[in-house]
Amino acid sequence: MTNSDQTVPSNSQFKPHPRDFGGFEMPSSVPPGMRLELSRAPLKPGQEPVFEEWMNALNDRYEEHEAAVSSERQIFEATFKSTEANGQVWIYHLSLMGAEGAALDGQLPMGADHAAYSRRAKEPGWEELEPKFMLTPLHLRELMEKWAATGIV
Template sequence: MNEKMPYIPFRPVSRDFPGHPMPASVPNGLQLQLSRSRIVEGMEEEFDEWMSMLNTRYDECVETLPAERAVFEATFRHEEADGSTWIYHLSLMGDDGSGLDESNPVDAAHAEYNQRVKERGWEELIPKFMLTPTHLRDAMAHWGRTGEIPS
């Protein structure tokens, strides 16, 4: 950590956190989340390996989306002023999504990296607004409910 900057605390929510209320701009049945967690100091290169693994196995990751009811997911790396490195994860998911299925090889590898590389838990930012063209919004809401392409 940088001695000149104050330490940025990490305050994860409890495991049973139900999620923040959704703003009216998020379709019913969907959860918009922006989560962050600190990368364990010294594990920054392994974080990059983790993201490289997911990019390399992109098609396998896409195959997990219907069960998870994941409309989209995006992951970012950020270095704070105190020198700490953080992972930010943005997602739009259906309420009935399954989450990771560790019997699936890519989800198992994802979970293993998660356990080693980031601190346990997530801080959850409060969603306030989502803007989407109507035709995409309708398709996202359908996918989030069913995990299927709208007909």
């Protein structure tokens, strides 16, 4: 089969989970009280420059994230970009957080800007990938469990 014969997924293949999706059951390797999530969404056509501006703003305003990280009980967040063979650009978002953490706070300037960039750059919603395994050194795991439960170390 040649490349021209292959069927390449397009945006029509994007099936975001509904807003009320409670998430997948966590595997036993994810400590109780934590959520491990990997989400993906396609960028809107022509919005790659907006995405890059968004990521630059997040990097440039890193210190502002502390207030959000504490209330959200985020242990870590990471965003990745992937360009498929057909040119479609996807963003992937990986996070580990306390299950009882708050949602993105739109009252914080960084939270409001983050949400606005999201609306401009990516298709609405996220596809959620099902977590199957997580490995963490024991000494870090204990700190993460405390942070996830209390927001303090």
